[in-house]
Amino acid sequence: MSVIAYLVFCIYTLALVYITVYCLMQFNLLYHYKRHKNREAVPLRPAPSPENELVLAGNAADDHYLAATDLSAAAPEEWPFVTVQLPIYNEMYVIERLIDNITSFDYPKDRFEIHILDDSTDETVEITRRKVEEYRAKGFNIEQIIRKDRQGFKAGALRDAMPYAKGDFMAIFDADFLPRPDFLKNTMPYFQDEEIGVVQTRWEHINEGYSLITKLQAIQLNVHFTVEQAGRMRGDYLLQFNGTAGVWRRQTIEDAGGWEADTLTEDLDLSIRAQLKGWKIRFLEQIGSPAELPAEMNSLKSQQFRWMKGGAETARKMLPTVWRSDLSLRQKIQATSHLLSSSVFLFVFITGVFSVPLLFLFGELMEVGVDSKYFAVFLIGLLSIIAVYYVANVEAIPQGESFAKSFFKFLFLFPLFLALSMGLSLHNSVAVIQGFLGKQSPFVRTPKFNIKNLRDSFSRNKYVIRKLSWTTVFEGLLALYFAGAVIGGIYLENTMFIFFHLMLALGYGTIFYFSLRHLSLK
Structure with a gap:
């Protein structure tokens, strides 16, 4: 196996490991969310007690979830x-x-x-x-x-x-x-x-x-x-x-x-x-x-850039303090995951970019016993994040819709959400890198357009951003890059990455298309 094939395989695998750990940390939050969900019964406006004191809610004294007394x-x-x-x-x-x-x-x-x-x-x-x-x-x-x-x-x-x-x-x-x-x-x-x-x-x-x-x-x-x-x-x-x-x-x-x-x-x-x-x-x-x-x-x-860069800046600033604090080990680990959450986009970007040469070098890897089934273990991360998003968007928030409608809407939108997230990974990775390097930049506000329903339009809004960024150009090139990878996989009769590359091509292509379309509004 060549040095290049080994290096590409290692970088791709390490990025996958990071993403999987992030997904499992999210699943840990889902565990706590579901575990206590039915034990809380916190009313919006509970009846006041005679002493006008806080009322403990839940079934266990150690829950620490307090229902507040009505101000009236x-x-x-x-x-x-x-x-x-x-x-x-x-x-x-x-x-x-x-x-x-x-x-x-x-x-x-x-x-x-x-x-x-x-x-x-x-x-x-x-x-x-x-x-x-x-x-x-x-x-x-x-x-x-x-x-x-x-x-x-x-x-x-x-x-x-x-x-x-x-x-x-x-x-x-x-x-x-x-x-x-x-x-x-x-x-x-x-x-x-x-x-x-x-x-x-x-x-x-x-x-x-x-x-x-x-x-x-x-x-x-x-x-x-x-x-x-x-x-x-x-x-x-x-x-x-x-x-x-x-x-x-x-x-x-x-x-x-x-x-x-x-x-x-x-x-x-x-x-x-x-x-x-x-x-x-x-x-x-x-x-x-x-x-x-x-x-x-x-x-x-612009909103994503501010959130991602700011998250990296805060991690750079606060992580040493967190680890010197009196928090428990599990609290420190979860706080680290929280503060580093924006970094997942950097590893999504790395995984996507390196999956293409890996596709063409996989023949060399197979010669030394690496099988495509090796990557199946990382499906646990995907399944974890599907569970998290399912609970949040189908079970947790009342939508005024039937369960069937919410469920099928989720089935349709979630793959598109994954594609869009992948498409934002270059843009967000730049923000994360700048944040960790300490590069200063102005606070770029998110314009508000007073958009409430389909009749409203932002096309003539003076706050619409009109400047083409270099990341948008590269997003268009990456859409072509991954579309080429889809064709290459079909040609090589290796479809291991075909759905991944299709989603990357769709994600980057969508980001590129709408970025240009909204720039050209008059």
């Missing part, structure tokens, strides 16, 4: 004072609906304030000013806070706004969110547990059915906001605040060192620091916060 049991003046922070940057299409939505909270007007942290450089500033004046005249405690510069981007805005905040609790919403009127009433009671520093709600999707792109995004986010977040909580692992649709205890932010802008995922960074200080994050799967998904490909890619 207390006099309005005793309700916690909340500062609602809305960090925005150039959100002219959605800022009005955001402010209208937040002012609809059924929480006493004198027990919350609204701070719009406005870093905008366009018409958004004037639109916001007018809405602030409108609601101030109606008796709302609302303020537009404008900084002289965008130093630190979102993290900087949140950090610099803290001295202006009067609340002991900070509810944070990005511009694309539309929380329900009872959001504060449903979340604030959980802070009666003094160990809880953060309450995070589940993201819902107001425009999931808009396009194939939004449907596939929803599949992935549903996993994070069921199996991953709830599984980590139930397994006593570290979890995270997701940057929006949640509430922080002010004391927790200050105790953890405050918002820091040295990563692109300031939310994950502060979450880890807070939990290492002993604070707990309470994830409320039963409370949804509707939001708008990116409706065009380049906006999705």
Whole structure:
């Protein structure tokens, strides 16, 4: 066997091992999610106890899942004072609906304030000013806070706004969110547990059915906001605040060192620091916060780049601290998997690229006893991830659909989701590598278009990205690369990789097509 064949085989196998371990770690979260799912009975608005105390839910005293007392049991003046922070940057299409939505909270007007942290450089500033004046005249405690510069981007805005905040609790919403009127009433009671520093709600999707792109995004986010977040909580692992649709205890932010802008995922960074200080994050799967998904490909890619690079930056920053901490070994291992989760795209990319030369070199490997059945062991990873996504998208979240419809929709969409994820692996790998190398880059916002249904369009939106990136060009070349591999496999009568290469060709081709199509919109 030649040195090249041996090297390709080893690199491909090591990448497969990494992906399989990642999938098994996800399955571990599914185990904890399912194990405790039926033992919880946490009502949204439980009846108050005479003592106005927390009520332990579940069948075992060690569950630590607390049902909160209804705030209506207390006099309005005793309700916690909340500062609602809305960090925005150039959100002219959605800022009005955001402010209208937040002012609809059924929480006493004198027990919350609204701070719009406005870093905008366009018409958004004037639109916001007018809405602030409108609601101030109606008796709302609302303020537009404008900084002289965008130093630190979102993290900087949140950090610099803290001295202006009067609340002991900070509810944070990005511009694309539309929380329900009872959001504060449903979340604030959980802070009666003094160990809880953060309450995070589940993201819902107001425009999931808009396009194939939004449907596939929803599949992935549903996993994070069921199996991953709830599984980590139930397994006593570290979890995270997701940057929006949640509430922080002010004391927790200050105790953890405050918002820091040295990563692109300031939310994950502060979450880890807070939990290492002993604070707990309470994830409320039963409370949804509707939001708008990116409706065009380049906006999705900008969001993915920020999440993937920020995740790598946070891993680089926090992993040494995690391993020096007093966490148990299993908590450290799961935290490592969590912080390194973006790295899986790098290994998906490596596996795809090296599978093509492996196809043509496999004859040499067979001469030394390597059989294609050798790779069957890695199917355990695929089966694990199928189980995770099935539970999250068919069982966990009520869809208002019959089981049969949800099941067959999943059967259709999941292979397309895998293909799309493979197609994003080059783009996301670049982000991960830059994050681990410490390369600095600006906070690239995800444009919001106010897309709610099929009648809405983003074609004339001024925030649509028009610049062709080098990664898009390479995505087109990789689509041809894997299409050629499909033809090569048929020619060699070796179909071992044919479905893998078909999905890679489809994934990269889809990413390339929509990236170009959405760039050319007028």
